[in-house]
Amino acid sequence: MSIISLIIKREFFAKVRNKSFIVMTFLSPLLFVAVAVFVGYLSSMKADLKRVAIHDETGLFANEFIALNSQDEQYKYLDLSQIDNQFLKDSVANNGYEGILVIPKTTTMADLENKIEFISNTSPSMSFIENAQEIIAKKLTKINLENAHLDTLAIKKAQAHVNINIAKTSGEQGLKGLNEAKIAIGGAFGYLIMMFIIIYGNMVMRSVIEEKTNRIIEIIISSVKPFQLMIGKIIGTSLAGILQFIIWVIIGLSLLFAASAFFGVNVGPTAHLAPAIVEHSPTEFAGTAQLYIKELWNLPIASILIGFVVYFIGGYFLYSSFYAAIGAAVDNQTDSQQFLLPVIIPLMLSVYVGFFSVVNDPNSTIAVAFSMIPLTSPIVMLMRIPFGVPWWQLAISIALLFGTFLLVVWFAAKIYRIGILMYGKKPSWKELYRWLKY
Missing domain, CATH: 3.40.190.10 (Periplasmic binding protein-like II)
Incomplete structure (x- = not known):
């Protein structure tokens, strides 16, 4: 078995056997479902007159x-x-x-x-x-x-009430608000990637800082190359995070289904609106709902799911390299704050660009440009995919993302190689630049 696979196995089992990891894996879905049920209950209550x-x-x-x-x-x-x-x-x-x-x-x-x-x-x-x-x-x-x-x-009779119907060039009926549904789907996947990067990227950074503090790294580095150690940490932590995420989804959906089916509890802030819509015009609502389901089913579901997996992996590996380099450069989490801001800014920027640019025009110059930039493409491109993206744009975006990942890993490995053995001093940006030239 290769050295990297041994490191991946060590990191994975070290994470999943941790008591806090186990507790949060099974407790978090319970808390999320409890909050959703509580919000649904509050939204169903009538306000005081x-x-x-x-x-x-x-x-x-x-x-x-x-x-x-x-x-x-x-x-x-x-x-x-x-x-x-x-x-x-x-x-x-x-x-x-x-x-x-x-x-x-x-x-x-x-x-x-x-x-x-x-x-x-x-x-x-x-x-x-x-x-x-x-x-x-x-x-x-x-x-x-x-x-x-x-x-x-x-x-009053002379007043006109205009209702613009939406139709496709094929002659089929279009639907209002479909773009909002598409941006909601893309935004949900993009938001999941952002949260995963922040949560588990910090986990990689804390793991490196902890090993530096305990001086374990000095023993490990005597038989393992810094680059191998960094890659193993990133992949091992990501596998533990994916396992935790899958468990969250399974338990969360099961609890939501049980709460809705067996206890008759509506979840979500808008759960109480659906009955009113149905009662207002059942036939019209049923027909419109079928059209929405048909339109959503016609979305590029395969492209969305494959794109989520590809950008999930590429985005996480790219940002985890930054987190690993930061963890190697500092001795505690307090010192890491000055280096984290440049990492968080592209993530926040991509969310704002996605919701304020993609929703208005998914093929605008701004939307296309930020879906190509590697630091923002994992979120912005996922928001564009439901609207339909040319294959060549996807190919260029993915190539730039993984190409940048390899380049960042190369630079991060230089910082990691020197930083993991540096103690007692908080490095400056100038010193980090000097490390890159060693």
């Missing part, structure tokens, strides 16, 4: 708000126009009401537009204010039209 008093001196708007009581689950409007305004203000101060909407009587309707007040102890939400403004504006518009002796019914 907030009572809003309406003091309408014109007598024209109160009924417009009262009519909303049967629809609004958050606010209950009460027509208290006959009660003294000061008494209502005192009630608001004593938390008897969420607030009071004061509509004064003015000489003209034009004067009323800027005289309405909402009095409250706390700042109301923007959605509440905008909704109230819209209700009053519609009523004022109707009154203005009537005062101008215009037929409001005819005007």
Whole structure:
């Protein structure tokens, strides 16, 4: 058995036999599912009704708000126009009401537009204010039209409501919001890669620092080349991480299925929205759902899965080389902070580019460029794949990723070779550059 395979085996079993690794492997899915169930439970709970008093001196708007009581689950409007305004203000101060909407009587309707007040102890939400403004504006518009002796019914009938249907060149029906579903799929895979790189890259760095601190590295390095040791650590730790990730997925999905099927618990923040949609128009919802399933099934699933595996491996190995070099250059995790920022910035940048550029135009110059740059391609390219990427762009991106990985490994091995035997001094960027020339 080769030396590298022995190191891989040693690192793998050292990780999986660790008590904290075993505990977190089986405890983390339980915590994730518990949080998902708790969020689903909270989202299904109705919020406390907030009572809003309406003091309408014109007598024209109160009924417009009262009519909303049967629809609004958050606010209950009460027509208290006959009660003294000061008494209502005192009630608001004593938390008897969420607030009071004061509509004064003015000489003209034009004067009323800027005289309405909402009095409250706390700042109301923007959605509440905008909704109230819209209700009053519609009523004022109707009154203005009537005062101008215009037929409001005819005007309402004349208003056009445009609904643009989406179709493909093949004649098949298209769907709205499909791009958002694609970016969600690509974003989920990209986010998994980023989290895996950060979590298990740090694990590689801690392993190197621990061996330096215990002076074990001096014994190991006498019979193993630094490059072999670094590659073995990276691969061994990644295999342990993949095993832990697979266990998380199996246990997590099993628990979610059990919670949903046997206990009738909805999970996720939007779980309570689905029944309302179905009840609103069951036939229409079922047909639309089938179209979405068909469209999602037509996505390049094989390319997405293969791309995830390839970019997962390439991205992890690339960044793990940085983490291993950093671990060899410092004596403790505190000293590593100055070197970690340049490693984290490309990961964060790729997430922002993905969500703000790919979602708008997956074939834009920015999206294509960052899907080629090796430090950002594992995340950005995965977000582009669901939209369809030319094979030559995939080939160039993968070649650059693994080519850069080999180049970084070569540079990292130089730092690793010298850094693992350096103690008691925090190196500067200038010193790291000198190590590269040895």
